[in-house]
Amino acid sequence: MATFIRPIPALEPRTEAFWKACRAGRLEFTRCIPCNHFIHPSRPICPKCRGRNLDVAPVSGRARLHSYTVNHQRWYPGQEVPYVIGLVELIEQTNLRLMTNVINCPIERVQIGMPLRVVFENVSDEVALPLFEPEAHA
Amino acid sequence: MSEPLERRAIISGVAQSAIGRRLFRDDLDLTCEAALAAIADAGLKPDNIDGIAAYPGPIQGGPGFAGPGIYEVQDALGIDVRWHVSGLEGPAQISPIIHATLAVAAGLCRHALVYRTVTEASAAADTGRRGIGAGSLEISGFAAFFIPFGAMSAANWLALYARRHMHEFGTKKEHLGAIALTGRKHAAFNPKAVYREPMTMDDYLNARLVSEPFGLYDCDAPVDGSTAVVVSSADTARDLPHPAVRFNAVGTAMHKRPLWDQWEDITTMAARDAAAHMWSRTDLTPQDVDTVQLYDGFSFLTLAWLEALGFCRRGESGPFVEGGRRIQLGGELPLNTWGGQLSGGRLHGFGFVAEAVRQLRGECGQRQVPNCEVAVVGVGGGPVAGCLLLTR
Numbered sequence: 001m002a003t004f005i006r007p008i009p010a011l012e013p014r015t016e017a018f019w020k021a022c023r024a025g026r027l028e029f030t031r032c033i034p035c036n037h038f039i040h041p042s043r044p045i046c047p048k049c050r051g052r053n054l055d056v057a058p059v060s061g062r063a064r065l066h067s068y069t070v071n072h073q074r075w076y077p078g079q080e081v082p083y084v085i086g087l088v089e090l091i092e093q094t095n096l097r098l099m100t101n102v103i104n105c106p107i108e109r110v111q112i113g114m115p116l117r118v119v120f121e122n123v124s125d126e127v128a129l130p131l132f133e134p135e136a137h138a
Numbered sequence: 139m140s141e142p143l144e145r146r147a148i149i150s151g152v153a154q155s156a157i158g159r160r161l162f163r164d165d166l167d168l169t170c171e172a173a174l175a176a177i178a179d180a181g182l183k184p185d186n187i188d189g190i191a192a193y194p195g196p197i198q199g200g201p202g203f204a205g206p207g208i209y210e211v212q213d214a215l216g217i218d219v220r221w222h223v224s225g226l227e228g229p230a231q232i233s234p235i236i237h238a239t240l241a242v243a244a245g246l247c248r249h250a251l252v253y254r255t256v257t258e259a260s261a262a263a264d265t266g267r268r269g270i271g272a273g274s275l276e277i278s279g280f281a282a283f284f285i286p287f288g289a290m291s292a293a294n295w296l297a298l299y300a301r302r303h304m305h306e307f308g309t310k311k312e313h314l315g316a317i318a319l320t321g322r323k324h325a326a327f328n329p330k331a332v333y334r335e336p337m338t339m340d341d342y343l344n345a346r347l348v349s350e351p352f353g354l355y356d357c358d359a360p361v362d363g364s365t366a367v368v369v370s371s372a373d374t375a376r377d378l379p380h381p382a383v384r385f386n387a388v389g390t391a392m393h394k395r396p397l398w399d400q401w402e403d404i405t406t407m408a409a410r411d412a413a414a415h416m417w418s419r420t421d422l423t424p425q426d427v428d429t430v431q432l433y434d435g436f437s438f439l440t441l442a443w444l445e446a447l448g449f450c451r452r453g454e455s456g457p458f459v460e461g462g463r464r465i466q467l468g469g470e471l472p473l474n475t476w477g478g479q480l481s482g483g484r485l486h487g488f489g490f491v492a493e494a495v496r497q498l499r500g501e502c503g504q505r506q507v508p509n510c511e512v513a514v515v516g517v518g519g520g521p522v523a524g525c526l527l528l529t530r
Contacts, residue, residue, distance in 0.1 A: 007274045009282035040400070041283065067305070067404060069297035072347040075269025075290040085289045085349070087298045087399060099295075099399045101287050112305045129286055 004078035008123045014042045017056060022128040027118050029096070031057040038096050059096075061118035063088035063132060068102060068110055084110055088132050104133035142419045147239035148382040149528070150249070150370040151180025152495045157330045157363035157483055159259045166206040168364040169255045170214055176366035181379040182249060187368070188220045189247030191234035193254050193487070195224030200270060202261025205254065205364070221246040229390040229412060229524025230433075230517040231487030236388045236524060238369035250369045254488040258360035267360060283399065293357055293436060295398045296519055297349040300438035303405045304351065306453065311351050313456035314437040315342040317473075318355045318480050320462050321434060325477025327467075327505035332361055332483040356437040361483030365492050381530055383495045386512075389416025389525040396521040405453070407439070408523035409446035409516055416525050417448070422512060424448045429497050429507045430471060431490035432516045434478040439519040447514060447525070467505060475505050487517040491526070498530045 009019050018041075021028040029038040032046035033053045045052060068086045084102040089095065102110055103119070115135040120128040153175030155168040177184055196207035206214075208224045221241045229236055231254060238250040262268070269290025271277050277285045289295060303309050319342060325331035337355065345354040375382035389412035394402050401407070417423070424447060432443040441455035449471060450458035459465050465473035476482045476493040483489065494513040496502050515526040 005275065006288075007271050007277045007285050009286055010276040010278045012278060012282075015282060041280070041397075067298040067302040069294055069301055069352075070347070070350040071288060071294055071297075073269075073291070073293070073349060075288070076272035079288070082347075083288055085287060085294050085298070087404070095400065095402050097399050099284050099287055099289050099298075112302070123286070131287075 004076050004080070006123065008127055011126060018042065019127040022120050022130050023122060023126055025120055026058050027061045027130055028056050028058045030054055038093050040096060059090050059092045062091045062135065063116045063118070064091065065102065065110070065112055065114045065116055066097060067112060070107055082107065086116075086132060088116055098130060101131045102133070103131050142387055143243040144236070144239040144385040144388050146243035146372045147369055147385050148372050148375050149367050149495050150374060150378050150382060151176040151178070151182065151368035152492050153179050153366055154330065154492055155364040157332065157361055157485070159332055159359070159361055160263050161362040162260050163257070163362065165202070165255050165257045165364070166210055166214055168257070168362065169206050169211055169253055169366070172255070172364035172366040173211065173215060173251055173253060176368050177251065179380065180249070180368040180370065181377065182368065184215050184217055187215070187217050187249050187251045189238060189241055189250030190217070190219050190222045191238050191250055191252045192224045193231045193234050194226035197226055200258070202257035202259070202362070205256060211253070219247065221250065229392070230522050232491060232515065232517045232524045232526065235367065235369060235491065235526070236390060239385050239388065242369060242371045248371050248374070251366060252369055253364055253366040254486050255364035256360070256484065256486050257362045258484065259362050262360060280397065291349070292519065293349045293352055296436045296438060297352050299404045299407070299442070299520065300351050300436070303438065303441070306405050307456065309441070309456035311343065312339065313441065313459055314351065314356055315339055316459040316462045316465070317434055317437040317440045318342055320465050321474050321478035321481040323466060324475050324505055325481035327503070328476045328482060331477040331481055332359055333477070333481040352436055355480065358435045358479035358484040359481070361485065363483060363485055365485050365488035367488070367491060367495070381499050383498045384529045385526065386422060386529045387416045387419035387527040389413055391415035392523070398520050401521050407442045407446065407519060408521045409443050409518065409525070412523040412525050413446040413448070413516065416527055420527055422527060426512050427471070427514050428510045428512050429475060429494070430473050430514045430516070431475070431494045432473060432514070433487065433490065433518055434474060434480050435484065435519055437480065440473070440478070443516040447516060467507065472507050475502065475507065490515045490517060494526070494528050498528060
């Protein structure tokens with residue numbers, strides 16, 4: 001019986017800062033300073049003003065569930081199912097989204113629009129995944 | 139507007155190889171079978187072919203996904219070409235067909251062989267269908283934001299679209315089921331379809347779940363098979379053994395962010411922009427269309443295409459297909475008359491093109507749409523789309 005090993009993000013030049021910040025417990029995105037516009041995935045230019053005056057800025061980690069699916073299919077032998085895949089929208093910006101997992105929530109309680117907050121799951125010495133749990137979770 | 143250049147092209151020939159689950163045949167062998175038959179169907183000899191194009195070319199895809207590259211096929215067939223292209227990026231899997239219309243219109247070639255070949259069923263025979271990135275330790279590129287979260291299939295990505303559509307518009311699981319049941323009903327009349335046994339709504343609703351709201355019958359069936367078409371200059375139309383199928387308009391537009399997760403309105407798809415682009419290039423309207431062959435890699439995609447093309451209003455595709463009568467043979471808009479990819483097999487876009495050509499030629503026997511003069515082919519899902527308006 002094969003063991004499921006969760007694949008982790010490779011550290012690449014444009015994404016390295018994102019994953020490493022998660023590992024340090026911070027959710028951060030590339031931002032256009034003049035537009036105050038978050039750019040995800042990170043690009044070397046702002047798609048609104050085409051400016052290059054960018055930095056990296058933190059967000060609150062609060063989000064709303066834009067959509068979700070309960071996955072039942074084992075995509076690899078040994079993978080535990082079911083689990084909830086969520087598409088969350090960060091409160092800072094319309095359509096600033098992450099695909100993630102909704103955790104610490106019974107599946108039947110998951111619903112579109114529910115408020116969520118980020119929690120980080122360390123998957124290596126350098127990378128953590130941003131997962132989301134109900135904001136009301138104790 | 140001057141006449142769209144794609145009207146200087148026609149589809150002169152079409153053919154498919156054997157299609158099945160686990161044929162265990164070489165992808166180049168299947169491609170040559172389809173190619174030779176398509177060339178003969180156009181009344182041509184291999185030496186008449188002077189262009190070649192394919193989707194996606196020899197990329198690193200999942201097992202059995204890519205098929206042979208155009209250089210392998212050119213070499214195998216022993217032909218000289220004046221124009222050639224393959225690639226993954228473009229207006230969905232039919233992009234090489236659209237490229238070919240322009241190549242013949244520009245005089246770069248006169249008869250282009252265009253094909254799509256898959257051997258995904260045989261390739262997964264030992265392992266079952268695995269997720270994208272399964273077995274990898276590290277994930278690069280855009281998938282790094284999906285795969286580590288267990289979103290390892292387009293089934294997961296598009297389930298998010300379907301769920302949001304249900305949330306905003308009250309679309310029901312039974313509406314997705316109408317797409318699956320219609321395909322299955324039509325597949326009974328297609329000897330090459332892989333799933334032809336009758337299916338009821340109860341069968342559909344009780345199928346095992348894959349990624350909610352998608353169950354087994356919302357997801358297309360991997361197969362082995364090759365589809366080939368010959369795109370020729372319109373000035374050859376009179377010499378053909380079969381009626382020429384004409385490109386009235388193509389749709390290739392892509393607006394907004396072409397990313398699965400950042401697409402701004404996930405109740406729609408790139409189909410919205412490609413379809414609007416196509417209608418902007420013609421005087422024909424949705425009311426003129428006799429049959430639609432719309433991508434159903436997942437059932438929801440077909441609903442999104444129906445809205446994108448204007449056959450119903452935004453959000454109203456569920457009620458539009460409810461009960462299935464409207465979209466079945468004999469209804470006002472027969473859909474996926476070959477079974478679609480859900481029942482006919484995942485020929486990855488080209489199955490819809492082959493069926494549209496055969497319907498327009500009047501070759502479909504029991505599943506023929508009467509007096510079929512105008513057909514729409516819509517291919518792709520999520521942030522990927524291309525469409526064709528074909529006429530007899």
